[in-house]
Amino acid sequence: MKPFIIILFLLFAIPSNAQDLNINKDNLWNNFTYDMGNVLGGIGHAYSRPFHWQGNDWANLGYMVAGTAVLFTVDDELDHWVGGFREDVPDFLVDYGNEYGSPENNYMFTGGVYLAGLFTKNEKLRRTGVLLIASATAGGFLQQVSKRLIGRARPKSGESSNEFDPFHVKRVLNYDSFPSGHAMLAFTNAYAIAKQFKNPWVKAGIYTVGLIPGFARVTDRFHWVSDIAFSTVLSIFIVESIDRYLDSKYNEKYNDTQKKLSWNLSFGPGTMGVAVRF
Template identity: 40%
Template structure:
């Protein structure tokens, strides 16, 4: 759809203009704003650090859960191609709007833009809850994004489009077609869902 790139650029320009206008209107509050930015930057750094040092704090119960998850994933890997084909067939009948939404807004650059927009809204409009949610979103996305990028390069698993089978690996490859594991879209989706869920106060939700 040729209009999608144009629509995407238009939204970016309008969003940037709105944020600049809001920033200028809030200029008189710059000093408190700088303190908040400094505090949030430290929170993001410490949060990412905690993610990577967290495994040191795992207890026996956590290790059992991790082992069970690994066993389940390895067991399902036997049916990887069958599962992939099933979902791809269903994708042919899915609504184009939903497919485009999932693809464009699940991509890293758009995902980070949305997270930044979340944070900036809370920052400029002095909404602490939204700002904290934005901080958590940025932290989880950066931590997960870095990890999945490293794992993609290390594993070098071929994408289905190469049609080389589920055991095709090329560790250290620089070709994007060998970056199928782990799924960046899935990781960013789960981290975003979890980060937002922690901000919901109603247990039923």
């Protein structure tokens, strides 16, 4: 699914004022500058949240780190398991995952959503665009810095999942596996867009599409499973943080209920499960 197709879907799915195209340039510029200010404010808000965390927030971080650590221990086995059906994965699925998660296509999509809302004077679509751009930028910058600091070997390097070459200013080829930018950007978009809908089946469908790039990157041996899992959960944290910030900036609300991210751990003979509610 190409970005412009998704944009058209959003335009039809969310009621707009597209019939009123007599745009006042002053109002257009005011809305644009206001929205870009909220993009920067949202990014700053997301980065500053750890200084305001309380018990549950630190617990969620602990669960995420613990879950990632568990996957770290089985990444090589999971890579070997994926190798058993790697050749059977349809090419179009892998191509879509690799292309859609790229920064260029991501910003073409998020920018298109925002401009559609700006020119149709649709505040809900404007806010969605702001949420998409701010979340992608916050997550994108964070993962770029993390790659250089951590320097984890990619599966395709031929090294094990425990090989690292950390602390580089420039990214080192095949030692920039953790976290996954494609997975983070793709699921950031999916999670933000799914907020527009209340139907759980629609949400599940959007989440599934958002998970494809992460699956594709594992299939192509660009990332380990733990890279993808960590990036996906981190993208949820970022979107939620920025979305709460935007509640005070726009009349349109996505957070009518006060539900928060929660985790449940379950254990059994030879099994361990993690359930995330959002």
